Amino acid sequence: EIVLTQSPGTLSLSPGERATLSCRASQSVSSKYLAWYQQKPGQAPRLLIYGASSRATGIPDRFSGSGSGTDFTLTISRLEPEDFAVYSCLQYGSPYTFGQGTKLEIK
Amino acid sequence: QVQLQESGPGLVKPSETLSLTCTVSGGSISSYYWSWIRQPPGKGLEWIGYIYYSGTANYNPSLKSRVTISVDTSKNQFSLKLTSVTAADTAVYYCARETSLSGDPYFDYWGQGTLVTVSS
Numbered sequence A: 001e002i003v004l005t006q007s008p009g010t011l012s013l014s015p016g017e018r019a020t021l022s023c024r025a026s027q028s029v030s031s032k033y034l035a036w037y038q039q040k041p042g043q044a045p046r047l048l049i050y051g052a053s054s055r056a057t058g059i060p061d062r063f064s065g066s067g068s069g070t071d072f073t074l075t076i077s078r079l080e081p082e083d084f085a086v087y088s089c090l091q092y093g094s095p096y097t098f099g100q101g102t103k104l105e106i107k
Numbered sequence B: 001q002v003q004l005q006e007s008g009p010g011l012v013k014p015s016e017t018l019s020l021t022c023t024v025s026g027g028s029i030s031s032y033y034w035s036w037i038r039q040p041p042g043k044g045l046e047w048i049g050y051i052y053y054s055g056t057a058n059y060n061p062s063l064k065s066r067v068t069i070s071v072d073t074s075k076n077q078f079s080l081k082l083t084s085v086t087a088a089d090t091a092v093y094y095c096a097r098e099t100s101l102s103g104d105p106y107f108d109y110w111g112q113g114t115l116v117t118v119s120s
Helices: none
Strands: A004-007 A010-013 A019-029 A034-039 A046-050 A063-076 A086-091 A102-106 B003-007 B018-025 B033-039 B046-052 B057-059 B067-072 B077-082 B091-101 B104-110 B114-118
Touching: A004 A086, A010 A019, A019 A034, A019 A086, A019 A102, A034 A063, A034 B104, A046 A063, A046 B104, A063 A086, B003 B091, B003 B104, B018 B033, B018 B091, B018 B114, B033 B067, B033 B104, B046 B067, B046 B077, B046 B091, B057 B067, B077 B091
Parallel strands: A010 A102
Antiparallel strands: A004 A019, A019 A063, A034 A046, A034 A086, A086 A102, B003 B018, B018 B077, B033 B046, B033 B091, B046 B057, B067 B077, B091 B104, B091 B114
16 A cells, blocks of 8 residues: 655645645555645545646635656745645555645745 | 436444445446445445446455346436445445546546445
8 A cells, every 4th residue: 555645744835835745655556657636624535636737627826736756846926815725645455545634824 | 528426325224234225317327337335434445346238247256245236228327225234334426427538537527425334
């Protein structure tokens, strides 16, 4: 099983700042099989990025994904108030596994 | 617009079987993979397993001995059964559709989630 470790656990930033979230895998993951989700309290996760770097439909271009192998990054270029949420990475190997999440909170 | 809706008991006794159904509307259940995912209160997400519309299933090894996922294409539904539940199975349970665009899989539609509490 591939373990995904996200860092930091909590990230405190202000609107307008840049956020960089990390997802590290215990073994190599195909870039095709790495996605990022955003989750707000009481809501289901929402797809942001698939294939490590492709934005899902309707996702603003301030969200970008990058990385390969064991190191993947989600970047939010300029934080908007609605971006403060929990972000999780997911790899679609067998079995599928999620990272534990990074909470992005307002500083 | 595809919609998924989970249904089933919100309270299950320890050692009993948790049963949930996901009803898909606005689209066909055919030609997709359908997953169950859960999230214990205050914790991260855990994939339980998926089923293809043809009936082929794949489960998380950590739950495989207790999980069965089935599909009813005539009703556009798929279901989850988890046996011998304990308090550790208390979670919000989500159903989700997996799409694969150019070979890149992702969950594009999710149910709203249903909280299942295991308690006597």
